[in-house]
Amino acid sequence: MGKKRGQKYDKIIDAAVKVIAENGYHHSQVSKIAKEAGVADGTIYLYFKNKEDILISLFEEKMGVFVDYIKGKILDATSIEDKLYILIHMHLSQLEKDHDLALVTQLELRQSNISIRFKVNEVLKGYLGLIDSIIEEGKQEGEFDPDIDTRMMRQVIFGSIDEVVTNWVMKDHRYDLAPLAESLHKFLMKGLKAPQRMEEPR
Amino acid sequence: MGKKRGQKYDKIIDAAVKVIAENGYHHSQVSKIAKEAGVADGTIYLYFKNKEDILISLFEEKMGVFVDYIKGKILDATSIEDKLYILIHMHLSQLEKDHDLALVTQLELRQSNISIRFKVNEVLKGYLGLIDSIIEEGKQEGEFDPDIDTRMMRQVIFGSIDEVVTNWVMKDHRYDLAPLAESLHKFLMKGLKAPQRMEEPR
Amino acid sequence: MGKKRGQKYDKIIDAAVKVIAENGYHHSQVSKIAKEAGVADGTIYLYFKNKEDILISLFEEKMGVFVDYIKGKILDATSIEDKLYILIHMHLSQLEKDHDLALVTQLELRQSNISIRFKVNEVLKGYLGLIDSIIEEGKQEGEFDPDIDTRMMRQVIFGSIDEVVTNWVMKDHRYDLAPLAESLHKFLMKGLKAPQRMEEPR
Amino acid sequence: MGKKRGQKYDKIIDAAVKVIAENGYHHSQVSKIAKEAGVADGTIYLYFKNKEDILISLFEEKMGVFVDYIKGKILDATSIEDKLYILIHMHLSQLEKDHDLALVTQLELRQSNISIRFKVNEVLKGYLGLIDSIIEEGKQEGEFDPDIDTRMMRQVIFGSIDEVVTNWVMKDHRYDLAPLAESLHKFLMKGLKAPQRMEEPR
DNA sequence: TATGAATGAGATTTCATTCAT
DNA sequence: AATGAATGAAATCTCATTCAT
Numbered sequence: 001m002g003k004k005r006g007q008k009y010d011k012i013i014d015a016a017v018k019v020i021a022e023n024g025y026h027h028s029q030v031s032k033i034a035k036e037a038g039v040a041d042g043t044i045y046l047y048f049k050n051k052e053d054i055l056i057s058l059f060e061e062k063m064g065v066f067v068d069y070i071k072g073k074i075l076d077a078t079s080i081e082d083k084l085y086i087l088i089h090m091h092l093s094q095l096e097k098d099h100d101l102a103l104v105t106q107l108e109l110r111q112s113n114i115s116i117r118f119k120v121n122e123v124l125k126g127y128l129g130l131i132d133s134i135i136e137e138g139k140q141e142g143e144f145d146p147d148i149d150t151r152m153m154r155q156v157i158f159g160s161i162d163e164v165v166t167n168w169v170m171k172d173h174r175y176d177l178a179p180l181a182e183s184l185h186k187f188l189m190k191g192l193k194a195p196q197r198m199e200e201p202r
Numbered sequence: 203m204g205k206k207r208g209q210k211y212d213k214i215i216d217a218a219v220k221v222i223a224e225n226g227y228h229h230s231q232v233s234k235i236a237k238e239a240g241v242a243d244g245t246i247y248l249y250f251k252n253k254e255d256i257l258i259s260l261f262e263e264k265m266g267v268f269v270d271y272i273k274g275k276i277l278d279a280t281s282i283e284d285k286l287y288i289l290i291h292m293h294l295s296q297l298e299k300d301h302d303l304a305l306v307t308q309l310e311l312r313q314s315n316i317s318i319r320f321k322v323n324e325v326l327k328g329y330l331g332l333i334d335s336i337i338e339e340g341k342q343e344g345e346f347d348p349d350i351d352t353r354m355m356r357q358v359i360f361g362s363i364d365e366v367v368t369n370w371v372m373k374d375h376r377y378d379l380a381p382l383a384e385s386l387h388k389f390l391m392k393g394l395k396a397p398q399r400m401e402e403p404r
Numbered sequence: 405m406g407k408k409r410g411q412k413y414d415k416i417i418d419a420a421v422k423v424i425a426e427n428g429y430h431h432s433q434v435s436k437i438a439k440e441a442g443v444a445d446g447t448i449y450l451y452f453k454n455k456e457d458i459l460i461s462l463f464e465e466k467m468g469v470f471v472d473y474i475k476g477k478i479l480d481a482t483s484i485e486d487k488l489y490i491l492i493h494m495h496l497s498q499l500e501k502d503h504d505l506a507l508v509t510q511l512e513l514r515q516s517n518i519s520i521r522f523k524v525n526e527v528l529k530g531y532l533g534l535i536d537s538i539i540e541e542g543k544q545e546g547e548f549d550p551d552i553d554t555r556m557m558r559q560v561i562f563g564s565i566d567e568v569v570t571n572w573v574m575k576d577h578r579y580d581l582a583p584l585a586e587s588l589h590k591f592l593m594k595g596l597k598a599p600q601r602m603e604e605p606r
Numbered sequence: 607m608g609k610k611r612g613q614k615y616d617k618i619i620d621a622a623v624k625v626i627a628e629n630g631y632h633h634s635q636v637s638k639i640a641k642e643a644g645v646a647d648g649t650i651y652l653y654f655k656n657k658e659d660i661l662i663s664l665f666e667e668k669m670g671v672f673v674d675y676i677k678g679k680i681l682d683a684t685s686i687e688d689k690l691y692i693l694i695h696m697h698l699s700q701l702e703k704d705h706d707l708a709l710v711t712q713l714e715l716r717q718s719n720i721s722i723r724f725k726v727n728e729v730l731k732g733y734l735g736l737i738d739s740i741i742e743e744g745k746q747e748g749e750f751d752p753d754i755d756t757r758m759m760r761q762v763i764f765g766s767i768d769e770v771v772t773n774w775v776m777k778d779h780r781y782d783l784a785p786l787a788e789s790l791h792k793f794l795m796k797g798l799k800a801p802q803r804m805e806e807p808r
Numbered sequence: 809t810a811t812g813a814a815t816g817a818g819a820t821t822t823c824a825t826t827c828a829t
Numbered sequence: 830a831a832t833g834a835a836t837g838a839a840a841t842c843t844c845a846t847t848c849a850t
Binding site: 646649 | 813814815816817
């Protein structure tokens with residue numbers, strides 16, 4: 001992990017996740033992150049441009065792994081239906097596996113500057129593009145309603161999953177998240193499905 | 203508007219929306235809000251406990267009006283389908299009418315403390331309850347699939363709408379928002395609908 | 405009581421003593437005193453020039469009564485020894501009777517501006533003059549050592565009593581104060597007494 | 607001087623004494639002290655927890671030196687009488703040598719919170735203990751009247767010296783302070799002395 | 809590379825006092 | 830005389846970032 005060099009880079013990223021999850025965004029000073037990472041304050045600035053950069057890099061790193069992982073899994077799937085299911089299930093199960101990360105991405109990271117949010121959105125684009133490609137494929141194969149705007153579909157899919165995760169985080173991870181994939185998938189499939197060219201009379 | 207006392211209370215709330223929309227939450231000093239409202243800095247503290255309280259009250263006020271307005275409109279509707287449509291359309295059109303407010307609720311408000319977010323969630327409950335009641339009614343009338351968990355449905359509905367609005371805000375309100383109600387509604391209805399007891403035998 | 409007019413004047417003074425004793429000098433806002441006195445904030449300024457003036461007047465009022473009372477008692481005494489005893493005993497017993505007032509004069513009032521302390525000293529002069537007159541009388545009557553500077557004697561007398569009272573206040577009035585008069589008096593008398601023109605042999 | 611680290615710590619303490627003496631406690635902003643010390647405002651907080659802590663530390667430092675110095679001098683003395691004289695004389699002469707410090711300890715320090723005053727009292731205990739030990743020794747050696755309560759004696763001694771110093775400060779250091787040690791000592795000795803087992807018959 | 813002491817800008821909130829009613 | 834809503838100046842402390850070592 002870590003396209004930039006060195007074990008310290010990764011250490012700092014991981015320290016940031018932990019510190020932010022534990023203390024909340026607004027109480028996560030650079031010095032605290034440095035301490036947790038076992039480096040001097042100044043060292044942070046050898047690896048990151050500024051505090052914002054830690055956050056964005058954090059998101060980039062984690063999101064990169066996340067997207068790559070899901071992409072790999074989706075390759076195995078054959079039907080569009082399965083692909084969507086895998087996406088939803090992976091999204092939920094990946095975050096369920098790492099409470100700290102979930103807390104940071106769903107709640108804490110959103111407390112940052114608008115400018116960070118725009119950059120985070122930039123990073124998200126890889127993932128949103130993945131969703132788009134599934135939708136487009138579904139449309140082309142006649143599985144999904146071609147009349148629904150792809151962007152709208154994607155917003156619904158992402159917005160739904162995101163809201164489900166956020167609710168889970170705000171309820172303190174008190175229930176199992178991944179199992180919700182099934183009914184969420186069922187719902188979204190039904191909504192997305194192309195109108196039944198039913199009664200196709202022969 | 204304004205269940206608490208006086209014209210100054212409302213003036214400050216409105217000034218806060220404007221200032222926060224223009225400058226972003228983190229650059230919206232109390233003194234700036236006071237100036238915009240045409241009152242002294244200290245006057246703010248006669249009406250609000252602290253800066254946080256301005257934010258929460260702002261949300262309470264605006265959300266209260268918002269929910270009441272939608273509730274009223276929904277009463278007129280007869281079918282569940284219409285009720286859901288009205289909710290979605292109102293949600294979108296209300297926020298489309300007030301760019302500043304949309305900016306504040308979709309982006310700026312979420313930059314605040316977790317503690318504020320929980321209070322905001324508290325306020326949101328009225329609205330989420332409204333969604334729940336539509337879902338329940340739909341289930342009872344056999345319109346919606348009784349197998350889908352109400353909470354899940356609500357998260358999908360709210361999450362979808364919210365994501366659509368946020369995208370619109372982040373795209374700088376560059377397209378019309380309300381018209382999206384139609385396809386969003388269509389999608390959600392399809393997803394929610396009870397399985398067709400098809401093949402109705404003659 | 406109250407050389408200035410009106411019951412409100414007295415009410416405010418008494419409220420100030422109570423509020424300061426209860427909340428400490430730095431947490432005794434004018435508005436709190438006004439509330440305790442049952443008047444509006446603005447009313448305070450009809451009777452007192454400013455907050456400082458409340459404090460000084462408070463001290464004047466209470467000190468005036470205090471000094472007059474002691475002066476009266478001392479008139480009854482015949483010997484210098486008795487006069488000093490009465491002064492010490494009255495000083496201690498008067499303050500013991502009013503814990504709030506003791507707290508205010510010994511601790512809280514000293515937290516104020518230097519300028520107030522100078523004015524308080526001005527007010528104290530009446531009392532210090534009383535001590536001086538006892539000393540002078542004692543010297544003239546050959547009771548006290550004429551070689552000791554009167555001002556020094558007065559400082560010792562006042563400083564001793566004051567320190568004893570302050571210690572009692574800081575120890576939360578946990579022991580009886582007035583009984584200490586005896587040994588304090590004994591000590592001071594011994595120190596003040598003129599050198600024994602002992603055994604002057606005939 | 608300075609049990610805590612470094613030259614900056616001492617610089618800040620000394621700057622605080624000067625600034626407070628010149629401007630009074632309530633007009634001694636942290637930034638003023640920082641400027642006088644030649645450091646940045648923030649640097650203050652690397653050495654002191656908060657503004658209060660500067661005051662307490664200041665008193666601790668100066669008082670520590672003061673007490674150690676007096677203790678050392680007293681060791682040289684043989685008689686109790688001399689010890690008391692040295693204590694009084696050192697107390698007066700030490701403060702006379704540093705007008706700023708005297709102003710701060712006698713007047714400004716007492717304007718602070720009650721909480722500070724309690725901490726100041728804590729620091730004073732070392733000095734008061736020293737007085738106590740002289741008294742106890744005097745009692746044991748039959749020099750001082752064993753019937754007088756040690757605490758009372760100590761309050762008289764400390765209260766007298768303190769009052770003498772405070773008067774000198776409030777009179778703007780317009781006369782020499784140390785010379786007063788003699789008559790103060792004479793007075794206190796007389797008051798403390800054990801009753802003369804006079805008339806020793808031949 | 810790494811350190812960590814030092815920097816200094818910046819904002820919330822309090823509260824004595826005023827003055828229109 | 831009395832009110833109390835409104836004023837607005839003023840100061841502590843935090844923390845991201847730098848730079849000499």
